[in-house]
Amino acid sequence: MAIIAPGTPVPEITLKREDGSDFTQEDLRGRTTVLVFYPFAFSPVCTDQLQVYEELLGELAQQDAVMYAVSTDASFSQIAFREKLGVSIEQLSDFEPKGAASKALGAYFEPAGMTNRALVVVAPDGVVAWSHLAASPGELPGADKVREGLAAVPAA
Amino acid sequence: MSDDRLAALRREQPDDHACGPADAPLVVVYGDATCPRCQQAARLLREPPRPVRLVWRHLVLRVRGPRPRALAGALEAAGREGRFWALLDRLLAEPGRTEDPDLWRIAGELGLDVDAFDGARRDAAATARIERDLADGLALGAAATPAILTPAGVDHGVPDAAWVAALHAG
Numbered sequence: 001m002a003i004i005a006p007g008t009p010v011p012e013i014t015l016k017r018e019d020g021s022d023f024t025q026e027d028l029r030g031r032t033t034v035l036v037f038y039p040f041a042f043s044p045v046c047t048d049q050l051q052v053y054e055e056l057l058g059e060l061a062q063q064d065a066v067m068y069a070v071s072t073d074a075s076f077s078q079i080a081f082r083e084k085l086g087v088s089i090e091q092l093s094d095f096e097p098k099g100a101a102s103k104a105l106g107a108y109f110e111p112a113g114m115t116n117r118a119l120v121v122v123a124p125d126g127v128v129a130w131s132h133l134a135a136s137p138g139e140l141p142g143a144d145k146v147r148e149g150l151a152a153v154p155a156a
Numbered sequence: 157m158s159d160d161r162l163a164a165l166r167r168e169q170p171d172d173h174a175c176g177p178a179d180a181p182l183v184v185v186y187g188d189a190t191c192p193r194c195q196q197a198a199r200l201l202r203e204p205p206r207p208v209r210l211v212w213r214h215l216v217l218r219v220r221g222p223r224p225r226a227l228a229g230a231l232e233a234a235g236r237e238g239r240f241w242a243l244l245d246r247l248l249a250e251p252g253r254t255e256d257p258d259l260w261r262i263a264g265e266l267g268l269d270v271d272a273f274d275g276a277r278r279d280a281a282a283t284a285r286i287e288r289d290l291a292d293g294l295a296l297g298a299a300a301t302p303a304i305l306t307p308a309g310v311d312h313g314v315p316d317a318a319w320v321a322a323l324h325a326g
Contacts, residue, residue, distance in 0.1 A: 044193075048299065048300030048301055048312070049300055051217045051219050052294070053299075054217070054219050055217060086220070140300055141299060142297025142298055142299040142303070143294035143297065143298060144294070144295060144296065144297040
């Protein structure tokens with residue numbers, strides 16, 4: 001599955017926010033969005049990744065960008081995970097139908113039935129500015145990748 | 157961060173905490189002394205099956221609470237007295253005994269002036285060093301602890317004997 005390419009408008013997707021409301025492609029408009037796809041809440045490596053990304057949130061705010069973390073875990077698991085990590089990155093659940101949004105964006109790992117490890121940066125106009133799919137779910141995109149993605153957003 | 161600065165960070169720097177033969181393959185660990193996988197990595201790399209030139213830099217993440225900063229500060233304070241690795245080895249040997257009273261006890265046992273140590277580990281220079289290391293680590297692509305920098309890139313696993321062998325083969 002290929003990750004969604006830069007220049008592509010984000011198709012119709014529906015994820016669940018932590019408060020149970022829908023998060024759709026319309027919520028991507030108006031500011032830059034970094035979507036972080038991670039395989040599983042509570043897996044040790046995912047734990048580290050979001051704690052490292054938390055260090056970048058000040059930079060993101062300066063660029064009027066917001067970060068969300070996406071997995072196929074149910075919202076309750078994601079919230080418990082986020083609270084355990086002590087991070088503030090809002091979680092979006094791709095639980096039902098399982099992985100539908102991740103599949104639409106090319107960020108699903110079929111062999112294991114889970115979200116792949118991917119980053120998608122969406123410009124304020126709802127068009128993908130940059131995307132990155134890890135060579136394997138065990139490969140972690142570093143903080144430098146997030147910055148590379150933000151740098152690819154066209155100037156307003 | 158400039159490309160020159162990134163290139164320099166991939167090499168040993170004059171103020172790095174480094175050990176091992178200078179001509180052995182370089183391994184730069186961006187680590188948190190409270191992190192079990194960092195401890196596991198450091199234990200192996202302190203007594204590697206084949207020689208490595210080991211550099212430790214700090215990757216202290218704010219969301220992990222006060223202890224990673226406390227241990228990084230203690231290591232910096234010990235480092236100023238030439239006891240960086242001696243303290244790290246003690247922390248690795250007793251990872252469950254790293255509260256402040258433990259640090260004071262260990263500092264005394266290492267022959268450090270405990271009051272000076274306790275001041276140094278909290279001072280502005282220690283803070284600046286720890287923050288600089290974090291910024292450098294993020295720029296180099298750290299995404300977890302440990303983030304281990306070798307000529308092949310950044311690795312987030314825990315090294316084992318085969319990893320060291322591959323480093324030598326590379």
